[in-house]
Amino acid sequence: MSIRERLSGNEAVAFAIRQINPDVMPAFPITPSTEIPQYVANYIANGKMDTEFIPVESEHSSMSATVGASAAGARALTATSSCGMALMWEELYVAASNRLPLALALVNRALSGPININCDHSDSMGARDSGWLQIYAENNQEAYDNMLQAFRISEHKDVRLPIMICQDGFITSHAVENIELLEDSVVRSFVGEYEPENYLLNPEQPIAVGPYAVSNYYMETKMGQRTAMNNARQVILDIAKEFEAISGRRYGFFEEYQLADADYAILIIGSAAGTCKDAIDALRAEGKKVGLLKLRVFRPFPAEEIAAALSHCKSIAIMDRCDSFSGNGGPLGAEVSQALYNAHSTALAVNYIYGLGGRDIRVEDFEDIYSRLETIAETGQVTDQYDYIGLRK
């Protein structure tokens, strides 16, 4: 029996962590993710879970301690946002290259500067090449559900990669919404015990983790990471199927909303998908064939699946909540365009940047984007391939 509640995204993720009851959680506070370790610390203090909580002096240390705990054989995770993640940069790569199955509850927030505490995706998108799995949520329910699936994916023997469970800062992390929670016993049996094959605290079999690997070994190691990332595709789908059996909620690489017969499609990550759906409902009522592809899994990147789902569309807006300052578009724009190109897509694609530093994107903005897509398809002309939405000009 599921439990009906109303929780913020941070509360939902902390609730999931209590149910998972991991072995170790080192953490350092940073807005807007601070509440996650705060709620977990409360649960521990109140005897609701027995995780070893390590208050550390920085995020460099929180990720280092998570890496150390995981290498020792513990199920470990931490939480952070924005500049906190930037301070973890070195260890993000260490966790991935050492093939340590640990988790990071990331609450997406803009990177400084200028100084800004609000939502965008520049933190996790900046870490897109670090070798981590990345799964994004539209709302608190998805953040909770993704957290529950995290360790199953990360610890799978064919994967063994760290996983980032992302939600939008403040928009998702602090907004209280209805949510359906699973019972503790259901979660415990779904997540199971972590039984690593090899770990530092095993006296029966001493091991060394993270040895020096010079030019003669580095590329072979990277190929191992790449293969694990590829293996994660099937594992993510398998775990989603198992999760559906206990929750009734279906997940895949992405959600398609009114996409099957859409001429004009928007591709987006995170909470703004909800706003886009409202625009779609309004436009569909007018008979417009508009649709949405909401990407859930960004790493591994489901390029072929995305191209197939968009294959019938006339024009596509790829929406990035961060700019990569390539002068040529954002990260999602680049990767989706590559996917479309490799699939010989004939759709006209634009890359729009929105919501930087917490800038609101409204239903009317999406309606305007669909109208631009219609014009692009009708005229065959792309005049604003790379544009900022909601910019004063």
Add this chain to the structure above:
Amino acid sequence: MSATDISKITEKSKWQDITPGNQIYAAGTSREFKTGEWRTQTPVWVAEKCKQCLLCVPVCPDSSIPVEHCERQDFDYDHCKGCGICAKVCPFDSITMKEGQ
């Protein structure tokens, strides 16, 4: 997984044969890694001057002064990097530094 015979992982190994995350399923394997070749200066032990005070042993950063039956032996040149701390600390001038390996 059973203990890795690290002699089987070489510069000729294919990527499939490298352990996940390069983990080494054995202990004390740094002995196999001959770091002594980094040396540009070499300490020389003058045994006849040595009083076996053993001051040199704990200051060696690379554990390259073996001790047997409470007496130091000649240097482990496979791992000594020639830092010269032992020569500096010796009260009896029984360690001298020479140029090169």
